[in-house]
Amino acid sequence: MSAPARRGKATVVGAGFYGSTTAQRLAEYDVFETVVLTDIVEGKPEGLALDLNQSRPIEGFETTVVGATTTADGGGYEATAGSDVVVITAGLPRKPGMSRMDLLEVNAGIVRSVAENIAKHSPNAVIIVVSNPLDEMTALAQQASGFPKERVFGQAGVLDTARFTNNVATTLGVPVGSVTTLTLGSHGDTMVPVPSACFVDGKPLADVLDAEKIEELVTRTRNGGAEVVALLKTGSAYYAPSAAAARMARAVITDSDAVIPACAWVDGEYGISGVYLGVEAQIGAGGVKKVVERDLTASELEGLKEAAEAVRAKQADVATL
Numbered sequence: 001m002s003a004p005a006r007r008g009k010a011t012v013v014g015a016g017f018y019g020s021t022t023a024q025r026l027a028e029y030d031v032f033e034t035v036v037l038t039d040i041v042e043g044k045p046e047g048l049a050l051d052l053n054q055s056r057p058i059e060g061f062e063t064t065v066v067g068a069t070t071t072a073d074g075g076g077y078e079a080t081a082g083s084d085v086v087v088i089t090a091g092l093p094r095k096p097g098m099s100r101m102d103l104l105e106v107n108a109g110i111v112r113s114v115a116e117n118i119a120k121h122s123p124n125a126v127i128i129v130v131s132n133p134l135d136e137m138t139a140l141a142q143q144a145s146g147f148p149k150e151r152v153f154g155q156a157g158v159l160d161t162a163r164f165t166n167n168v169a170t171t172l173g174v175p176v177g178s179v180t181t182l183t184l185g186s187h188g189d190t191m192v193p194v195p196s197a198c199f200v201d202g203k204p205l206a207d208v209l210d211a212e213k214i215e216e217l218v219t220r221t222r223n224g225g226a227e228v229v230a231l232l233k234t235g236s237a238y239y240a241p242s243a244a245a246a247r248m249a250r251a252v253i254t255d256s257d258a259v260i261p262a263c264a265w266v267d268g269e270y271g272i273s274g275v276y277l278g279v280e281a282q283i284g285a286g287g288v289k290k291v292v293e294r295d296l297t298a299s300e301l302e303g304l305k306e307a308a309e310a311v312r313a314k315q316a317d318v319a320t321l
Helices: 017-029 044-054 100-121 134-145 157-172 211-222 224-232 239-253 298-318
Strands: 009-013 034-039 064-069 085-088 126-129 152-154 183-185 191-193 258-267 273-284 287-292
Touching: 009 017, 009 100, 017 034, 017 044, 017 239, 034 044, 044 064, 085 100, 085 239, 100 126, 100 134, 100 298, 126 134, 126 239, 134 152, 134 258, 134 273, 134 298, 152 273, 152 287, 157 183, 157 211, 157 224, 157 239, 157 258, 157 273, 183 298, 191 211, 191 298, 211 224, 239 258, 239 273, 258 287, 273 298
Parallel strands: 009 034, 009 085, 034 064, 085 126, 126 152
Antiparallel strands: 152 258, 183 191, 183 273, 258 273, 273 287
């Protein structure tokens, strides 16, 4: 078997659990020439990069991992120059009892600075935002970078859908591979699960679970992050979130055209315009190639429109942060 063709550079901003695990996954895919990991804690990204590089002979990948300490005034970003994909994980995680919105102001300053520095050093990059509150930070990163909207999108739907799928599979005691689910809308309170797109072994979810049980699983999915935060007590989820972010970055560099739930710019689809929202998007080189519309039930479409208005109001606020 011939070795895969490695190309391009990915940068992961923020070397906390989320960022470092994302960098690990991207490196182990062995599709990038280089993965850069940055952080403001001096020496931390360099130490993690050295550790990851030393795992290469064991795991059998050749992607080089580079660590770079960055400073508040933009120092250190030279190492990220010419990145094809940038995953922004920087920002504070939630603590028990905190909502994603509680992080708005503090993370806005961090994400704005990061996006400006990325735009300066990697003017052609695709930016994937994972910092919370997700929908608002995605809008902010696009404004701060000045990038075309299709080159900035957020990771939420992949994670929420994975949580929904896992909840259904464990409830029914079936393999996760036999379950298909979908969530749209926002990452948080106005998440819109799409039961009409949910199947177990090809059978509609409504045929195998009663409405009350489905609603219970939907609620658990909506609170999926908070459930992990409450158990951990310090920090928040990172294994599933990093898997989701890495999968999106891989879709970009391999130009896979995969249809993935993402926080993408919606401009007319579903009768909604001018807002970043959780929808299905075709992702490849250059970011979001198109928003993929599906037939929704009346109540699902209504939920999506409600989510759009809730997010729109918050996204208007971030412009001033």
